[in-house]
Amino acid sequence: xxxxxxxxxxxxxxxxxxxxxxxxxxxxxxxxxxxxxxxxxxxxxxxxxxxxxxxxxxxxxxxxxxxxxxxxxxxxxxxxxxxxxxxxxxxxxxxxxxxxxxxxxxxxxxxxxxxxxxxxxxxxxxxxxxxxxxxxxxxxxxxxxxxxxxxxxxxxxxxxxxxxxxxxxxxxxxxxxxxxxxxxxxxxxxxxxxxxxxxxxxxxxxxxxxxxxxxxxxxxxxxxxxxxxxxxxxxxxxxxxxxxxxxxxxxxxxxxxxxxxxxxxxxxxxxxxxxxxxxxxxxxxxxxxxxxxxxxxxxxxxxxxxxxxxxxxxxxxxxxxxxxxxxxxxxxxxxxxxxxxxxxxxxxxxxxxxxxxxxxxxxxxxxxxxxxxxxxxxxxxxxxxxxxxxxxxxxxxxxxxxxxxxxxxxxxxxxxxxxxxxxxxxxxxxxxxxxxxxxxxxxxxxxxxxxxxxxxxxxxxxxxxxxxxxxxxxxxxxxxxxxxxxxxxxxxxxxxxxxxxxxxxxxxxxxxxxxxxxxxxxxxxxxxxxxxxxxxxxxxxxxxxxxxxxxxxxxxxxxxxxxxxxxxxx
Amino acid sequence: xxxxxxxxxxxxxxxxxxxxxxxxxxxxxxxxxxxxxxxxxxxxxxxxxxxxxxxxxxxxxxxxxxxxxxxxxxxxxxxxxxxxxxxxxxxxxxxxx
Ligand SMILES: Cc1ncc(C[n+]2csc(CCOP(=O)(O)OP(=O)(O)O)c2C)c(N)n1
Numbered sequence: 001x002x003x004x005x006x007x008x009x010x011x012x013x014x015x016x017x018x019x020x021x022x023x024x025x026x027x028x029x030x031x032x033x034x035x036x037x038x039x040x041x042x043x044x045x046x047x048x049x050x051x052x053x054x055x056x057x058x059x060x061x062x063x064x065x066x067x068x069x070x071x072x073x074x075x076x077x078x079x080x081x082x083x084x085x086x087x088x089x090x091x092x093x094x095x096x097x098x099x100x101x102x103x104x105x106x107x108x109x110x111x112x113x114x115x116x117x118x119x120x121x122x123x124x125x126x127x128x129x130x131x132x133x134x135x136x137x138x139x140x141x142x143x144x145x146x147x148x149x150x151x152x153x154x155x156x157x158x159x160x161x162x163x164x165x166x167x168x169x170x171x172x173x174x175x176x177x178x179x180x181x182x183x184x185x186x187x188x189x190x191x192x193x194x195x196x197x198x199x200x201x202x203x204x205x206x207x208x209x210x211x212x213x214x215x216x217x218x219x220x221x222x223x224x225x226x227x228x229x230x231x232x233x234x235x236x237x238x239x240x241x242x243x244x245x246x247x248x249x250x251x252x253x254x255x256x257x258x259x260x261x262x263x264x265x266x267x268x269x270x271x272x273x274x275x276x277x278x279x280x281x282x283x284x285x286x287x288x289x290x291x292x293x294x295x296x297x298x299x300x301x302x303x304x305x306x307x308x309x310x311x312x313x314x315x316x317x318x319x320x321x322x323x324x325x326x327x328x329x330x331x332x333x334x335x336x337x338x339x340x341x342x343x344x345x346x347x348x349x350x351x352x353x354x355x356x357x358x359x360x361x362x363x364x365x366x367x368x369x370x371x372x373x374x375x376x377x378x379x380x381x382x383x384x385x386x387x388x389x390x391x392x393x394x395x396x397x398x399x400x401x402x403x404x405x406x407x408x409x410x411x412x413x414x415x416x417x418x419x420x421x422x423x424x425x426x427x428x429x430x431x432x433x434x435x436x437x438x439x440x441x442x443x444x445x446x447x448x449x450x451x452x453x454x455x456x457x458x459x460x461x462x463x464x465x466x467x468x469x470x471x472x473x474x475x476x477x478x479x480x481x482x483x484x485x486x487x488x489x490x491x492x493x494x495x496x497x498x499x500x501x502x503x504x505x506x507x508x509x510x511x512x513x514x515x516x517x518x519x520x521x522x523x524x525x526x527x528x529x530x531x532x533x534x535x536x537x538x539x540x541x542x543x544x545x546x547x548x549x550x551x552x553x554x555x556x557x558x559x560x561x562x563x564x565x566x567x568x569x570x
Numbered sequence: 571x572x573x574x575x576x577x578x579x580x581x582x583x584x585x586x587x588x589x590x591x592x593x594x595x596x597x598x599x600x601x602x603x604x605x606x607x608x609x610x611x612x613x614x615x616x617x618x619x620x621x622x623x624x625x626x627x628x629x630x631x632x633x634x635x636x637x638x639x640x641x642x643x644x645x646x647x648x649x650x651x652x653x654x655x656x657x658x659x660x661x662x663x664x665x666x667x
Contacts, residue, residue, distance in 0.1 A: 128586055133593050137640045138586065157640055191582070191643040315634035 014144030015040035015175040019048050021151040024183040029053040031063035035083025038110030040175035058461040062433040064094025068103045069437030072420045077104035077158045084111050085123030095134040095165045100424025104163035106154050114142040114171040127169045136164030144177030156186035161194025162313040196328045206308045207341035215350040216242045217280035222249035223287010229332035230416045236339040241346035245273035247288045249423045252413035267293045267558045268405035272357035274564045286310045287331045290320040300563035310334045364569040376549040379478050383410040394446040399431035399455035402484040405554045407450045429458030436471045453479040466541050467515040475543040488553045512543040519543035574650040575629045579618040582641040594635045600624045
């Protein structure tokens with residue numbers, strides 16, 4: 001039967017075509033949840049279980065975050081599937097997350113039969129309407145024969161240019177319909193130019209500015225990882241002798257132990273890289289979009305600097321920051337061209353200015369949180385210990401809140417594509433599903449989810465998926481019994497009025513055990529290392545709840561709306 | 571300072587392009603004063619003409635966001651300028667992009 005069904009141009013149902021398209025597109029694993037309007041596809045899948053792995057999640061939001069985690073650590077798009085109505089609407093948060101963070105996703109939703117569209121039929125919802133603002137592209141397919149072309153287009157759009165999520169909504173009659181199957185990968189679309197021609201003239205001008213600069217400074221974003229320009233970035237920075245700072249999503253694009261690494265940018269980033277943005281003379285921003293968490297008050301951001309901005313998305317250029325040289329280009333191509341054009345240089349005096357501020361941050365902040373000797377455990381020491389024990393080589397998946405900022409600050413990433421977090425949307429509940437998605441994409445790597453007690457409870461049902469598929473992902477809950485980041489803002493900016501941020505939490509270890517996942521709770525400093533070692537030594541999934549200080553604040557901090565010059569160390 | 575702009579979008583004949591275009595404006599609280607959408611004689615193409623009141627900065631941002639839509643082929647926009655004695659009516663529209 002197999003050889004017959006895989007034979008080209010046999011007549012099959014649209015539902016079967018969906019599965020065969022996924023296989024022909026090279027999808028090996030995808031995530032989903034069945035329901036009425038997608039049942040024909042699930043029925044077809046029954047016969048293909050040895051050719052493609054489907055992971056049954058516990059909630060469609062879990063499916064899409066898992067697909068995001070999968071995409072973020074691999075070179076493939078994440079794929080997920082859901083039924084119509086509530087199944088599809090449960091994907092919306094993930095779509096919004098993926099479009100904010102440029103994550104390539106292909107989502108397939110079942111839809112009621114085309115004759116029922118617009119009649120308020122059972123589980124009919126306008127999925128195209130709802131998903132339009134949060135997709136790079138979407139379409140509805142009402143005929144079986146249109147399925148392969150729609151999916152081929154979807155895969156191409158999701159991955160090309162600036163990646164993003166796409167959604168294909170397939171009516172039930174299209175799934176039942178018969179068609180002659182043939183799949184042609186999409187390699188180009190008329191009027192869509194995802195890879196701009198390298199603008200050599202502008203790059204020459206950029207090189208001239210860089211060669212003449214006294215205090216040049218690189219801001220690296222996720223564009224480096226998306227275009228695979230990690231080595232090109234290192235080569236460029238080393239040749240021109242320029243310090244490199246990273247955005248939240250850029251973390252792990254440049255090794256944290258590299259002598260030119262200046263640190264992490266943004267509201268809770270490092271002191272020197274934030275402050276010196278307002279002192280550099282040439283600012284070279286690559287594959288980043290000047291998010292407000294990075295710029296602080298824009299009218300007081302890098303006003304002294306000549307800005308060179310390289311991004312593949314033309315709409316990002318001059319969107320936030322006045323840019324002398326906006327360069328629409330792929331980061332990898334642009335960086336390798338620039339490296340050829342710049343002079344060998346070093347800027348030791350400029351670089352020493354970072355060192356001085358680093359020392360202040362170390363004394364006022366870092367030493368205190370990494371090496372406390374008394375009081376409750378601090379988030380930072382847990383992350384620091386984890387970073388040491390894994391030699392900075394693990395994939396770290398974080399949720400949203402204080403623990404996310406602490407993990408981003410203190411995990412010393414040495415391998416690229418190792419930081420998976422929800423940046424632009426800041427989606428609590430992201431980490432647990434994204435972590436097992438990442439683990440399925442990179443089974444040989446250690447994948448550790450670091451999650452707050454609040455965020456964990458947003459998608460904890462996905463422990464069921466981890467249990468069912470025996471996915472050996474490691475989970476660290478940093479439990480402060482508070483919605484910590486909100487509490488921090490209440491303390492600092494709302495006169496300590498803790499309005500609904502205190503949490504009465506369940507026994508997390510018992511919950512894990514309910515899913516047959518091993519786990520333990522640690523509260524004492526002297527027990528931390530041994531607990532972390534057990535977590536890392538476990539061959540299967542493992543949950544470690546670390547009870548941390550309840551009212552700890554993350555510093556440094558640029559208060560919301562303030563200039564980056566106003567970054568506070570305490 | 572706001573001006574009146576006329577924005578021309580040439581796109582593929584895809585049913586979901588009209589809402590995508592409208593969303594680009596609505597999300598940025600730029601209200602559409604006039605909208606014309608029509609299928610062209612080449613049935614694979616669609617033309618949209620919109621009139622809005624906005625600032626030069628937002629007009630440019632919106633044009634870039636429109637260009638970014640997969641099914642958009644090209645975007646041109648014009649600013650309406652008042653007709654004065656030294657500027658005859660013919661020069662009323664200034665080409666921007
Ligand atoms: C889905 C969602 N709802 C609300 C928020 C707002 N929010 C941001 S951080 C945070 C607190 C997170 O608490 P927790 O998960 O315990 O992590 P902690 O900050 O304590 O490390 C909240 C509520 C959000 N980011 N996402």
